Amino acid sequence: MHPKLQHRGLYVITDGPRDDLLTAVAQALAGGARLVQYRDKTTNGDRRRTEAAALRQLCASHAAPLIINDDVALAAAVGADGVHLGETDADLAAARVALGPGAIIGVSCYDSLERARALASAGADYIAFGAFFPSPTKPHARRAPPDLLRQSAALGVPRVAIGGITPDNGTSLVEAGADYLAVISAVFGAGDIRAAAQRFTDLYTSTSGIAP
Numbered sequence: 001m002h003p004k005l006q007h008r009g010l011y012v013i014t015d016g017p018r019d020d021l022l023t024a025v026a027q028a029l030a031g032g033a034r035l036v037q038y039r040d041k042t043t044n045g046d047r048r049r050t051e052a053a054a055l056r057q058l059c060a061s062h063a064a065p066l067i068i069n070d071d072v073a074l075a076a077a078v079g080a081d082g083v084h085l086g087e088t089d090a091d092l093a094a095a096r097v098a099l100g101p102g103a104i105i106g107v108s109c110y111d112s113l114e115r116a117r118a119l120a121s122a123g124a125d126y127i128a129f130g131a132f133f134p135s136p137t138k139p140h141a142r143r144a145p146p147d148l149l150r151q152s153a154a155l156g157v158p159r160v161a162i163g164g165i166t167p168d169n170g171t172s173l174v175e176a177g178a179d180y181l182a183v184i185s186a187v188f189g190a191g192d193i194r195a196a197a198q199r200f201t202d203l204y205t206s207t208s209g210i211a212p
């Protein structure tokens with residue numbers, strides 16, 4: 001079991017900016033989300049910092065780590081649990097120096113087993129693959145085959161699946177070995193966010209046979 005990531009399950013990624021961000025994330029947590037990523041591509045530094053700090057409190061009260069997308073400095077400033085880095089974001093080693101050994105640093109590996117192998121060796125705490133399905137949020141995201149999840153099992157690092165995931169198509173990814181399903185629109189675009197999150201949580205329970 002990974003020391004920093006002890007529960008498999010739903011990894012929600014925010015779709016803001018939205019006025020009800022805190023309420024929406026609270027509903028996702030009530031539906032069983034295990035990890036939360038603050039993803040806000042705007043450049044409004046004041047709002048981003050205020051929201052990230054508020055999310056940190058909320059996530060801590062649910063024992064769910066808060067990961068900041070792209071922004072190592074924001075993660076450090078609000079004391080978030082970690083950061084998610086893609087290929088055009090900060091370097092993993094630099095982020096580790098900035099955030100320390102206890103931080104959760106996750107990395108995008110897209111469709112590349114080689115990238116996953118290199119970054120797992122370099123100390124990434126999870127490796128993310130995808131997009132597995134057409135993504136409403138990121139329609140031009142590179143596509144990845146589900147077999148990558150099986151092929152990366154031996155790396156010994158938690159595996160995250162992302163991209164167009166729904167409760168219906170997510171089962172195949174959990175069966176292929178996804179420790180986390182990272183989801184934006186199928187949770188935060190739902191009319192009932194809590195119920196949507198709960199469907200993913202139930203999927204882990206029923207697919208693995210053990211509570212996540």
Ligand SMILES: Cc1ncc(COP(=O)(O)OP(=O)(O)O)c(N)n1
Pocket residue numbers: 013037039069070084085086087088089106107108128129160162182
């Ligand atoms: C869990 C997770 N996986 C992949 C991504 C995508 O990261 P990146 O390629 O840096 O793209 P942006 O999200 O920054 O647009 C992610 N954020 N989270």
Ligand SMILES: Cc1ncsc1CCOP(=O)(O)O
Pocket residue numbers: 130131134135136137138141162163164165182183184185186
């Ligand atoms: C950030 C990102 N990277 C690949 S797909 C994606 C968006 C995932 O969002 P959705 O769950 O709405 O497809």
Ligand SMILES: [Mg+2]
Pocket residue numbers: 069070084085086087089
């Ligand atoms: Mg990024």
